Amino acid sequence: MKVKYIDFQKHGDYRGQLIALEENRNIPFTIRRVYFMYDTKEYVHRGLHAHKKLKQVLFCVSGACTIKLDNGHETMDIRLEKPFQGIFIGPGIWREMYDFTEDAVLMVLASEFYDESDYIRDYDTFLKNCL
Numbered sequence: 001m002k003v004k005y006i007d008f009q010k011h012g013d014y015r016g017q018l019i020a021l022e023e024n025r026n027i028p029f030t031i032r033r034v035y036f037m038y039d040t041k042e043y044v045h046r047g048l049h050a051h052k053k054l055k056q057v058l059f060c061v062s063g064a065c066t067i068k069l070d071n072g073h074e075t076m077d078i079r080l081e082k083p084f085q086g087i088f089i090g091p092g093i094w095r096e097m098y099d100f101t102e103d104a105v106l107m108v109l110a111s112e113f114y115d116e117s118d119y120i121r122d123y124d125t126f127l128k129n130c131l
């Protein structure tokens with residue numbers, strides 16, 4: 001699967017923790033966009049799409065949520081519950097985010113500007129493209 005779980009290096013000392021994110025270093029692409037979701041309702045499932053070209057790294061910088069990943073052949077669920085945990089998601093992966101805690105802030109670093117034409121929002125179309 002074009003997915004990688006990454007434990008980012010923590011620069012911790014007696015004051016607390018600090019995480020540094022650098023494009024084309026520990027983030028494997030040029031960062032064109034950052035967005036985040038918060039105040040997500042408990043019962044909500046977000047995402048439910050794949051991308052044609054976009055690469056992303058997802059972090060839950062506060063709280064926790066679960067990411068379901070699907071390459072058309074297999075699925076996996078990853079619980080993000082620490083700010084140093086990231087998931088790299090390459091193109092062609094269907095994703096769904098759910099089980100958000102009340103304090104969850106899901107931050108996404110993305111390799112491209114927002115472009116609706118890069119989305120595959122229909123699951124059957126996604127599956128056909130996986131063949």
Ligand code: TYD
Pocket residue numbers: 033035046047048049114
């Ligand atoms: P949406 O695609 O529904 O979020 P998700 O599927 O990841 O849960 O996006 C919600 C709205 O925000 C939609 O009107 C498009 C807009 N949006 C932007 O304007 N820029 C962005 O970078 C993103 C991710 C969404």
